[in-house]
Amino acid sequence: MKESKMEANLYCIQCRDETPHVIFYINNRIKNVECEECHRIQGIKIDIMKEFYKEIYERISTKPARITQEYKQDLNKFLLKLPARAISKPYRLIRDLNNSRKVIKQFKN
Structure with a gap:
């Protein structure tokens, strides 16, 4: 889950x-809009x-298509990176879950 502002x-x-405002997004959906003046x-x-x-x-439903696209672009590069990606996947998954948990916690408060 990604939080951003504009x-x-x-x-x-x-x-x-007409005044400057900050628009806060969660996954490209507007969460709130704050006026910087008042x-x-x-x-x-x-x-x-x-x-x-x-x-x-x-993410789950598009994974097969993304993997297929990667190996069609460059099979050698795909095969060389596959072992490292398989090993690092649990760590990347935990990092993404922790980031999502932080966003959910902030949103609920």
Whole structure:
């Protein structure tokens, strides 16, 4: 699960002017928008667990196609990297799960 933010100039209802805002995203979906002038926050309801399960499903369902694409591009490179990737996969999986857990925890608070 990926959390990101972007800055944009938007019209603020409270300030009644176009002011800089920070837009917070979770997996490319808007979580909330905060005005940097008056600090008014407009939250958008997101089912965080649904987003998490959707991300996991997409990663699992597209894995065979991604592997096929990799070995069709360069079979030698694919075969050389495969043992290292197989060994490091549990560590990468744990890192991704920890990052997702942090995002879910922050979202629920």
